[in-house]
Amino acid sequence: MTTPFTHRSRQGLLTLLAFACASGLMLAAANAQITTVFYILLENRCWNDSTTDQPIVTGTSENTSGGRTAPAQIRNSAAAPFLNALCTPNSTAPAGSFFATNSISPSAQVSYCTCYHNAGANAANTTASIHPSEPQYVWMEAGNNLSKLDDNDPYGTAQSVAQIAGFLAANPSFSNESFSSLLQNAGYTWKSYSEGVNQFNTAGGNFNNLNQTGGSSGNGTLDNTGAGHTGVLPSSLWTVPLASFSGTSTSYVNPYNGTHQFNFACKHTGQLFFPATNGSTNTVANTSTSNPMAQNYPPLPQLAVDLANNTSATYNVITPDQYNDMHTALSTAFTYTATSANNFFGNGVTYTAGSDQEQIAQGDNFCATVVPLIMNSTVYKAGHAAIVIWTDETEGSPQNDFNHTLTEIIISPYCKGNAYASNLNYDHSSDINTWQKVFGVIASTPTGFLNGAANPSNTSTAAFAGVGNGTGGYGWGVGGLDGYGMANDLSDLFVAGTIPATLPGLSMTPSGYVYNRHTNTENQTITVTNVLSTNITTPIYIVLGQLSNNTSLLNQTGTTTNTMPGSPYITVSPSGLASGASILVPLQFSAPTSGVISNNPVIITTAGTP
Numbered sequence: 001m002t003t004p005f006t007h008r009s010r011q012g013l014l015t016l017l018a019f020a021c022a023s024g025l026m027l028a029a030a031n032a033q034i035t036t037v038f039y040i041l042l043e044n045r046c047w048n049d050s051t052t053d054q055p056i057v058t059g060t061s062e063n064t065s066g067g068r069t070a071p072a073q074i075r076n077s078a079a080a081p082f083l084n085a086l087c088t089p090n091s092t093a094p095a096g097s098f099f100a101t102n103s104i105s106p107s108a109q110v111s112y113c114t115c116y117h118n119a120g121a122n123a124a125n126t127t128a129s130i131h132p133s134e135p136q137y138v139w140m141e142a143g144n145n146l147s148k149l150d151d152n153d154p155y156g157t158a159q160s161v162a163q164i165a166g167f168l169a170a171n172p173s174f175s176n177e178s179f180s181s182l183l184q185n186a187g188y189t190w191k192s193y194s195e196g197v198n199q200f201n202t203a204g205g206n207f208n209n210l211n212q213t214g215g216s217s218g219n220g221t222l223d224n225t226g227a228g229h230t231g232v233l234p235s236s237l238w239t240v241p242l243a244s245f246s247g248t249s250t251s252y253v254n255p256y257n258g259t260h261q262f263n264f265a266c267k268h269t270g271q272l273f274f275p276a277t278n279g280s281t282n283t284v285a286n287t288s289t290s291n292p293m294a295q296n297y298p299p300l301p302q303l304a305v306d307l308a309n310n311t312s313a314t315y316n317v318i319t320p321d322q323y324n325d326m327h328t329a330l331s332t333a334f335t336y337t338a339t340s341a342n343n344f345f346g347n348g349v350t351y352t353a354g355s356d357q358e359q360i361a362q363g364d365n366f367c368a369t370v371v372p373l374i375m376n377s378t379v380y381k382a383g384h385a386a387i388v389i390w391t392d393e394t395e396g397s398p399q400n401d402f403n404h405t406l407t408e409i410i411i412s413p414y415c416k417g418n419a420y421a422s423n424l425n426y427d428h429s430s431d432i433n434t435w436q437k438v439f440g441v442i443a444s445t446p447t448g449f450l451n452g453a454a455n456p457s458n459t460s461t462a463a464f465a466g467v468g469n470g471t472g473g474y475g476w477g478v479g480g481l482d483g484y485g486m487a488n489d490l491s492d493l494f495v496a497g498t499i500p501a502t503l504p505g506l507s508m509t510p511s512g513y514v515y516n517r518h519t520n521t522e523n524q525t526i527t528v529t530n531v532l533s534t535n536i537t538t539p540i541y542i543v544l545g546q547l548s549n550n551t552s553l554l555n556q557t558g559t560t561t562n563t564m565p566g567s568p569y570i571t572v573s574p575s576g577l578a579s580g581a582s583i584l585v586p587l588q589f590s591a592p593t594s595g596v597i598s599n600n601p602v603i604i605t606t607a608g609t610p
Contacts, residue, residue, distance in 0.1 A: 033563060034414060034438050034498065035545050035602055036385040038316045038374050041268060041392065042363055043133065043327035046073045047116070047407040049396050071395045072356050074326075074407055079336070079360040082345040082368035083389070086110045086409055089419045094344035098372035107419035111493035113408040116426040118394045119145065119452075125401035133327075134160070134267035136392035139428045141178040141270035141277075143451035151267040154242050154278065155285035161273055165282040175445050179432055180315065181276035182441035182450075187510035187526070187601055189313035191296055191306075192271050195321040196222070196264035197241035198299040200229035202251050206237045208264070209287065222262055223251040232301050238294045240278050242266065242285045246322070255301075256324050256366050259332055263322040268392070271296070271317070303370075307377035310546060314439070314600045318370060326363035326391075329354045336361040342368040371411065379546065382565075386412035390431070410490065414498045424487040429453045434489040440504040440603065442531060448503045456486035505532030506540065506577070508603045515591070521554065522589040522597060530577040538605045540572035542585060547599040550592040560610045563602065569610045572603070 074080050075087070085091040085106040093099030099106045119139050120127045130136070134152070135145035147167035152158030168176045180190045201207040202220030223229045229251075246263035253260065271277040279293030280286040298306070300320075306312045322328040333353045338346035345368040351358035367389060374380055374387055387410070394404035408426060432453035436442070447454035491499035509527040516523055530536050543560055544553055545567050556568040563569075572585050589597055604610060 033602070033604070034384055034386050034412065035600060036312065036314060036316070036379050037435060037438075038312075038318060038385065038387045040318045040367060040370060040387065040389045041137075041320070041325060042367075042389065042407060043268065043322070043325040043392055044395055045071055045326045045360070045363075045391055045407065046394050046396060046404050047391070048075045048114070048405045049073045049394075049403065072360060074360060074364075077357075077360055078347065079349070079351065079357045080364040081347050082106070082342070082364050082371075083407070083409065085345070086371075086389075086411070087112050087419045087421075091419070094338065096340065097343035097345070098376055099343070105418070107417075109411050109413055109415050109417050111410050111415040111417065111420040111422060113426050113490075113493070114405065114421050114423055115402070116406045116408040116430075117402060118400055118404065118406065119428045121394070121400040121402060121404075121427065123402040125398045127400055129400055131393055131399060132267075133265075133392050134273075136428060137268055137270035138164070138273055139270075139452070140390075140392075140431065141180060141274065142175070143429055143432050143449065143453035144174060146174065148273075151265070153244055153266045154272050155280070155283075156243065159283065161275065161278070161280070162283050164273060175443050175451055176274075177443050177450060178271070178274045178277060179435065179441070179450060180271050181274060182436070182443060183315055183439060184277070186439070186441050186508050188315065188439060188441070189598070189600060190271075190277075190315040190317070191298055191313040192269055192317045192319065193298055193300045193303045194241060194264060194269055194319040195300040195324065196245070196262045197297060198233050198238045199224060199301075200226070200233050202226060202229075204229070206233060206239060206289075208241045208243070208245065209237070209239050209289070221247070221249040221251060223249065224255075225251055225253055232305060233299055235295060235298070237289060238297060238299075239287050239289055240272070240280070240285075240291050240293050240297055241269075242272060242278065242280065242287055254321075254323065256320070256369060257330060257334055257362055259323070259330055259334075261323055261330060261332075263328060265322055265327075268319050268322075268325070269317070304373060307373060307379065310378045311548070311598060312377075312379055312546075315435070320363070320366050324362050324366040326359045329356070329358045330362065334358050334362055336365055343372050375411070383413050384545070386410055386414065388431070408490075410493050412494070414494045416493065416495060420493065422487075422490075422492045424492055426487050426490070429455060430487050430490055434491070434499055437489065437500040437503055440500075440506060440508070442503055442507060456488045504603075504605075505530055505534075505536060506603050506605070507531050508542070508601065510601065513589075513597060519588075520591045522551070522591060524587045524589070526585045526587065526601065527582055528572050528577070528585060528603060529582040530579055533579055535578050536576040536605060538576055538607050539574045540577060540583075540603065540605050541569050541610045542572055542587075543567050543569040543602045543604060543610055544587075545600040545602055548592070548595070548597055550595055551589045551597050554588045554590055555586070558610075562608070563604055563606075563610050576605070 091107045119130045135148045138148050139145050146164045152160045154161045197208050200223045202223040207222045244265045248260045279291035335350040336346040338344040351361050389409040391407040396404050429452045442448040443450045507529045511525045513522045513524050553568040557571045560567045
């Protein structure tokens with residue numbers, strides 16, 4: 001029997017703090033903040049579809065009765081027991097699962113959107129269609145599809161990167177920046193874990209290294225079972241995966257669905273379409289191991305290693321291959337067996353090879369495996385992380401109205417929780433707007449936001465506003481899946497005050513590390529600038545979250561009690577900072593005992609204790 005959280009306010013968070021500590025899942029302190037984000041990306045599937053192009057309730061039967069051929073929805077699908085448990089208040093976890101072990105409901109720390117729509121959609125279906133997949137992932141990074149309306153690889157014959165560059169050159173009002181590039185310029189870290197990339201081939205090299213001979217995928221075929229090839233490929237062999245690949249290999253067993261099939265698609269990784277984050281030029285792909293961005297693209301098995309070592313990034317994007325993201329059904333039958341790996345959420349049903357329901361079960365199995373893995377990690381238990389389960393585009397006809405919604409599920413100690421259903425209208429710009437404000441990264445645009453991230457989502461017409469209120473059995477009202485109003489960000493899913501109302505007025509630019517042999521220290525300088533037109537009058541601090549345990553900050557002011565408790569911090573200015581002014585903040589670290597120094601710096605202003 002699980003015990004649900006039912007918090008709805010910061011007072012509720014504090015009331016339940018002692019219980020949360022006992023279970024190992026920290027809840028947010030009143031003035032703490034989100035410092036780490038994990039995105040799990042799903043594909044081509046509506047959360048809800050209130051039209052007649054598919055059954056309202058989907059079970060194990062196929063979705064072709066009555067001429068309905070659109071892919072089945074996830075909500076209330078028997079093939080998605082895990083995702084539906086997350087979004088059902090007071091849901092009960094299977095015995096032996098992570099949730100049962102910690103005596104919490106799967107929905108305890110969950111909020112989700114009932115009216116999250118395709119990019120550019122509106123209630124009247126009068127906007128241009130922005131499909132297929134790739135434009136959504138470009139939008140996820142840039143706040144716009146930047147002319148992309150296809151699924152071409154970044155380079156090669158189609159040259160998607162060059163197309164985007166050409167569009168930007170012809171349309172200078174659009175920013176050429178991306179969210180991940182803003183993060184790295186501000187000193188934050190990001191990683192893109194894609195399934196199938198940077199893994200061994202049978203010859204012991206990198207399967208996706210295009211510089212090897214023997215075909216586009218290198219010598220040999222994909223291998224995770226051969227002698228010496230069962231672990232993670234050494235990072236010195238990683239490359240940026242700039243070409244898609246798929247196939248079967250008897251030397252490879254997919255750790256989630258148990259088959260020999262693999263299918264990596266570049267179109268599902270937004271960072272690959274921007275030179276600042278793919279380490280290439282607008283026209284020439286850099287597929288060498290010397291590409292400076294290669295370490296940002298670890299193989300998916302590295303995720304478990306990073307979680308165990310507390311070395312995940314500030315922003316982490318997890319991309320299943322097309323057999324585990326609900327995009328493509330397997331060529332063999334899939335039995336969704338309840339196992340310890342998927343936290344016993346499997347329903348025991350065998351799904352027909354190539355079927356629509358099989359696709360849903362494959363993706364649900366993946367999420368049931370990965371989400372608890374993250375929740376059981378040190379970084380999540382510290383109480384400052386958020387997990388977002390996201391889907392790229394709606395399916396059905398018409399795709400761009402408000403009758404079709406996407407999956408947007410957030411799991412965090414900061415969520416209102418107990419499957420809180422937010423009834424506002426959202427789209428992909430809502431995500432960018434949210435995380436730009438959380439991490440304080442400012443684009444070179446008049447608003448500071450990346451392109452469309454400055455704009456609220458399209459609202460419902462007066463005739464339909466509020467009918468999709470999420471209170472019915474299937475999460476919609478009579479007239480469609482229209483929300484109660486517009487949303488600039490995702491703040492309604494979180495307890496009040498979690499998401500800043502505006503972009504912060506401080507930018508942070510770190511230097512590289514310089515070794516001082518006389519003092520045996522590593523030294524770094526961070527430039528803090530007030531970009532507002534007004535003065536900041538409260539004290540300013542830099543908190544070094546997740547500082548690697550191979551070093552220490554020698555000139556720290558102290559350790560935090562509220563923001564990432566126990567982290568070293570340094571005072572930037574006790575009296576604030578004038579408009580336009582900058583301060584150079586020196587950081588002195590002890591020489592690392594091994595490896596390199598890593599941390600996630602966060603700048604905060606507070607009159608209280610950091």
